[in-house]
Amino acid sequence: MFRPEIKVFDCTIRDGGLINKHNFGFDFVRAVYKSLSKAGADYIELGYKNSRKLFSSKEYGPWKFCDDEDIKRVTDGIESKSKISVMVDVGRVDMEEVKPASESPVDMVRVASYVKDIDKAIFLANDFADKGYETTINIMAISRDQGPELDEALRQIQAESKVIAVYIVDSFGALYQEQVEYLVKKYQTYLKGKEVGFHGHNNQQLAFGNTIEAIIHNANFLDGTVYGIGRAAGNCPLELLIGFLKNPKFNIRPVLDLISKEFIPLREKIEWGYIIPYAIAGMTNQHPKAAMALRNSDAKENYKAFYESLVDLEMD
Amino acid sequence: MFRPEIKVFDCTIRDGGLINKHNFGFDFVRAVYKSLSKAGADYIELGYKNSRKLFSSKEYGPWKFCDDEDIKRVTDGIESKSKISVMVDVGRVDMEEVKPASESPVDMVRVASYVKDIDKAIFLANDFADKGYETTINIMAISRDQGPELDEALRQIQAESKVIAVYIVDSFGALYQEQVEYLVKKYQTYLKGKEVGFHGHNNQQLAFGNTIEAIIHNANFLDGTVYGIGRAAGNCPLELLIGFLKNPKFNIRPVLDLISKEFIPLREKIEWGYIIPYAIAGMTNQHPKAAMALRNSDAKENYKAFYESLVDLEMD
Numbered sequence: 001m002f003r004p005e006i007k008v009f010d011c012t013i014r015d016g017g018l019i020n021k022h023n024f025g026f027d028f029v030r031a032v033y034k035s036l037s038k039a040g041a042d043y044i045e046l047g048y049k050n051s052r053k054l055f056s057s058k059e060y061g062p063w064k065f066c067d068d069e070d071i072k073r074v075t076d077g078i079e080s081k082s083k084i085s086v087m088v089d090v091g092r093v094d095m096e097e098v099k100p101a102s103e104s105p106v107d108m109v110r111v112a113s114y115v116k117d118i119d120k121a122i123f124l125a126n127d128f129a130d131k132g133y134e135t136t137i138n139i140m141a142i143s144r145d146q147g148p149e150l151d152e153a154l155r156q157i158q159a160e161s162k163v164i165a166v167y168i169v170d171s172f173g174a175l176y177q178e179q180v181e182y183l184v185k186k187y188q189t190y191l192k193g194k195e196v197g198f199h200g201h202n203n204q205q206l207a208f209g210n211t212i213e214a215i216i217h218n219a220n221f222l223d224g225t226v227y228g229i230g231r232a233a234g235n236c237p238l239e240l241l242i243g244f245l246k247n248p249k250f251n252i253r254p255v256l257d258l259i260s261k262e263f264i265p266l267r268e269k270i271e272w273g274y275i276i277p278y279a280i281a282g283m284t285n286q287h288p289k290a291a292m293a294l295r296n297s298d299a300k301e302n303y304k305a306f307y308e309s310l311v312d313l314e315m316d
Numbered sequence: 317m318f319r320p321e322i323k324v325f326d327c328t329i330r331d332g333g334l335i336n337k338h339n340f341g342f343d344f345v346r347a348v349y350k351s352l353s354k355a356g357a358d359y360i361e362l363g364y365k366n367s368r369k370l371f372s373s374k375e376y377g378p379w380k381f382c383d384d385e386d387i388k389r390v391t392d393g394i395e396s397k398s399k400i401s402v403m404v405d406v407g408r409v410d411m412e413e414v415k416p417a418s419e420s421p422v423d424m425v426r427v428a429s430y431v432k433d434i435d436k437a438i439f440l441a442n443d444f445a446d447k448g449y450e451t452t453i454n455i456m457a458i459s460r461d462q463g464p465e466l467d468e469a470l471r472q473i474q475a476e477s478k479v480i481a482v483y484i485v486d487s488f489g490a491l492y493q494e495q496v497e498y499l500v501k502k503y504q505t506y507l508k509g510k511e512v513g514f515h516g517h518n519n520q521q522l523a524f525g526n527t528i529e530a531i532i533h534n535a536n537f538l539d540g541t542v543y544g545i546g547r548a549a550g551n552c553p554l555e556l557l558i559g560f561l562k563n564p565k566f567n568i569r570p571v572l573d574l575i576s577k578e579f580i581p582l583r584e585k586i587e588w589g590y591i592i593p594y595a596i597a598g599m600t601n602q603h604p605k606a607a608m609a610l611r612n613s614d615a616k617e618n619y620k621a622f623y624e625s626l627v628d629l630e631m632d
Contacts, residue, residue: 176528176560177493204556205518209525212492227592239592240520243599244492256619259592264617274590276543276555276575283559301580303572 002246005220007042009197010238013063014045014087015230019270022047023061030074031262032226037080038254039242043108045085046071051094071105083107083134090120101132108134112169115145118153122161129162136197136221138167142183143174143285154190165195165221170210173203173233173282177213184217197221200236202228203282205274207236212244226255227263232288233278271295276303284310318562321536323358325513326554329379330361330403331546335586338363339377346390347578348542353396354570355558359424361401362387367410387421399423399450406436417448424450428485431461434469438477445478452513452537454483458499459490459601470506481511481537486526489519489549489598493529500533513537516552518544519598521590523552528560542571543579548604549594587611592619600626 013029024032029046036044047063055064062070066086075084085108101107109128113121118137125135137157142150157166168183175183180198187196198214198221200207211222224238239259242250267273277291280303294306329345340348345362352360363379371380378386382402391400401424417423425444429437434453441451453473458466473482484499491499496514503512514530514537516523527538540554555575558566583589593607596619610622 177525178532202521204559205521205524205553208521209493209528212525216494228590237521237590237595240595240599243520243595253620253623256592256596256623260617260619274544274553276572279553279556279559280572283556301576303576304569307569307572 003215003220004247005195006215006245006247007195007221008040008238008241008245008250009043009045009085009221009223010036010041010225011045011085011199011223011235012036012225012229012238014047014085015225015235017047017061017063018231019229019272021060022063024063026062026070026073028262029063030078031258033074033080034078035254035258036226037078037082038251040250041082041238043085044082045087045110046074047086048092049086049088049098049106049109050092051097053094054092066106068099068104068106075105085110087112087138088124088128090117090124093124095127098128098131106133108136110136110138110167112138112140114140115149115153118156122157125161125163135161135163136165136167137161137163138169138197138199140169141171141287142168143170143172143179146183151186151190154187158190158192158194163194165197166191167197167199167221167223168214168219169199170201170207172285172287173201173207173278174285175200175210176206177210180210180213181217184214184219188218195220197223199223201230201233201282202235202274203233203278203288207234208240211236211241227259227267229263229266229272232272232292233274233282234272277306280307280310286310319531319536320563321511322531322561322563323511323537324356324554324557324561324566325359325361325401325537325539326352326357326541327361327401327403327515327539327551328352328541328545328554330363330401331541331551332588333363333377333379334547335545335588337376338379340379342378342386342390344578345379346394347574349390349396350394351570351574352542353394353398354567356566357398357554359401360398361403361426362390363402364408365402365404365414365422365425366408367413369410370408382422384415384420384422391421401426403428403454404440404444406433406440409440411443414444414447422449424452426452426454426483428454428456430456431465431469434472438473441477441479451477451479452481452483453477453479454485454513454515456485457487457603458484459486459488459495462499467502467506470503474506474508474510479510481513482507483513483515483537483539484530484535485515486517486523488601488603489517489523489594490601491516491526492522493526496526496529497533500530500535504534511536513539515539517546517549517598518551518590519549519594519604523550524556527552527557543575543583545579545582545588548588548608549590549598550588593622596623596626602626
């Protein structure tokens, strides 16, 4: 699939940080940034831009806050054409602390939002756009929010926001490819001059397949993470995405090397990937939090009872 | 996806047996058979029907041969509506040893064949059909054999064979969903009154997504294995397939329980699944044997060099 408009958007450190309270070491993040720059990733997302007034700097690592100085520490001196991204949540960022883009190493700010908060998301994204940042809005939990509110949200984003792309975020890993096709086409009916993005979760081993489906229907902003790292079941493995795309600007070798050297040892220490409770959460279209709690309990392998607890919940 | 024609075809013991020389214990196979019967699998494949004259009974376990007595030992006394299948390879079965279907616990015989051997496969399948067995032909390594020979093979199967289904077997885990669509449609242009089957390999985490793609285009024989067990990267996880299908005759609970009790411990002892060298073999459309050799060597995590060895091989 060669299409020059396609942007490979790495969010290894950002989504991976949800497993370890954003506590990746500086050397590790520098190695990731260097390898992904060599691989030709268009964007590299390093974490969240949260206010230190709202979250404890002791409890969370640097990538919960993404101070410009910390970003420079892992990027300075590395040759790179990749843009740097951070994610923000509505209500968790202090705009007073945000410098203009011209004074920051950050190029892109992605606003994560549920459909119900879309007004605030547009406002926040525009604030960043006014400071000179590229912006996107990433609509989370979309497998639950496909009603007319979604149409209204898309209409409003088109009319009122300055974002360059709007994402389908399959937070629950619940979408099958027919639904991805439906959603990409729905987005396209509202968005003119803005790209469609896709961020999959791998609960049902469909993050990569669904990303291909999104590509087929002309989504151009494509999220992935090295070795699929990310909360719970993780994300679309970036190595597979790069292996699929035929644009010669991408190079899989540095990613393979990075997995050998950093991610195989890391996976021994923290857990993500295809694990049955996350698959169950995906197929029942639910947030992974119950499955994550199960994985931290003595009943971690008791799948049948967990399934029944979720299905019964649905019937309440 | 509710379509009564869909057949869920479990090949856990057969494809899983390729990892351990078909040496699953009788209690284990009995547990699998019992759980899959409860789950509503339409077919359960227990192994290969090879002649004991050709393979050593000391080197290989019972599921390399599938003697009727061994099959009865794991199925007798278990309530089941599932049919029992065995697989055969051209040139490895002694028809003299095969009883009529009416005297055997086996219902279905699947003939695995490359395109080049299709004459022999048809002959062999018809021999089994004449003895009263249901039969299929499973065309292997199809990502390499998509030229006019495939068209000719399909034409011949339609004209000369008595099989009820013909499979697309993505032996190398190399297919993406657009190719699955293309192949299912090609099969359908030649096959009338015969079903299309799909057997995925999970090198690129696409076995399940590609199976859904095959379903969308009306393939009805769908292979899966419990927890995706199978040689190298393994297969489409049966639990995901059952979770996707909406036909109430399927029940995921016994499969979840089986994974908890048998497959989590087993995975500690033998390796299969998403492992980078298998992903590399898939994306370069090659047999997994080089990757399997790598996994048994000291260089097992040396992915970049392995990738380069395969890519250079391609350029030879």
